[in-house]
Amino acid sequence: MLTLREMKELVLENTLRAYSQELFAGTSGNLSLRDEEGKLVAITPSSFPYEKMGLDDIMVIDLETGAVVEGKHRPSSEWRMHTTIMKGRPDVRGVVHTHSPYATSFAVLCRPIPLILIEMLGYIGGDIPVCEFELPGSEALGTDVAATLKNRNACLMRNHGAVAVGSTLDQAHLRAIYVEDAAKIYSLALSTGGKVELIPQEAAEAMKKRLGLPD
Ligand SMILES: [Zn+2]
Numbered sequence: 624m625l626t627l628r629e630m631k632e633l634v635l636e637n638t639l640r641a642y643s644q645e646l647f648a649g650t651s652g653n654l655s656l657r658d659e660e661g662k663l664v665a666i667t668p669s670s671f672p673y674e675k676m677g678l679d680d681i682m683v684i685d686l687e688t689g690a691v692v693e694g695k696h697r698p699s700s701e702w703r704m705h706t707t708i709m710k711g712r713p714d715v716r717g718v719v720h721t722h723s724p725y726a727t728s729f730a731v732l733c734r735p736i737p738l739i740l741i742e743m744l745g746y747i748g749g750d751i752p753v754c755e756f757e758l759p760g761s762e763a764l765g766t767d768v769a770a771t772l773k774n775r776n777a778c779l780m781r782n783h784g785a786v787a788v789g790s791t792l793d794q795a796h797l798r799a800i801y802v803e804d805a806a807k808i809y810s811l812a813l814s815t816g817g818k819v820e821l822i823p824q825e826a827a828e829a830m831k832k833r834l835g836l837p838d
Pocket of ligand 1: 651722783784
């Protein structure tokens with residue numbers, strides 16, 4: 624079982640890595656990790672520069688109430704989205720919210736990323752849907768994203784960004800990278816003006832069966 628300190632270390636390490644991978648810019652983006660008992664969440668602070676972020680800047684909040692348990696800042700303004708996702712998906716412990724440029728460009732187009740790569744089945748669970756626009760930080764945004772993530776491990780947030788989840792924070796982070804990768808490849812394919820083909824339906828069905836995914 625991870626200690627609070629180890630949870631905060633994982634949040635810090637994944638956050639700094641995601642920032643250097645340009646999954647978000649400025650002080651946008653936020654990451655969180657829930658404890659095993661489902662009581663506490665380590666989460667990035669609100670509007671804090673990544674260049675200065677250290678272990679003591681990572682916040683710990685109560686999963687149910689959002690009350691600060693540890694830390695000297697305000698938790699990420701998207702803490703409601705993180706905790707709503709976790710409450711709706713007990714298998715999820717890690718949540719990564721990015722504004723990665725290719726994925727966010729499809730969120731702006733309000734266009735899902737169809738099933739074009741076989742990795743999308745294994746990492747995401749299928750295509751990458753877009754959830755409706757809701758105000759950042761609102762309860763409604765959390766509810767919409769949680770509903771969209773029912774059968775997926777990632778989605779786009781209309782006119783905003785992307786979110787990926789996992790049973791660990793490393794897994795959620797890796798999935799956020801695959802979201803950006805799929806969006807980049809889709810964008811490049813579309814830019815040729817050629818017709819983008821999806822994975823043949825039969826093959827997709829066979830892969831879903833192999834991976835134990837719902838239809
Ligand atoms: Zn955001």
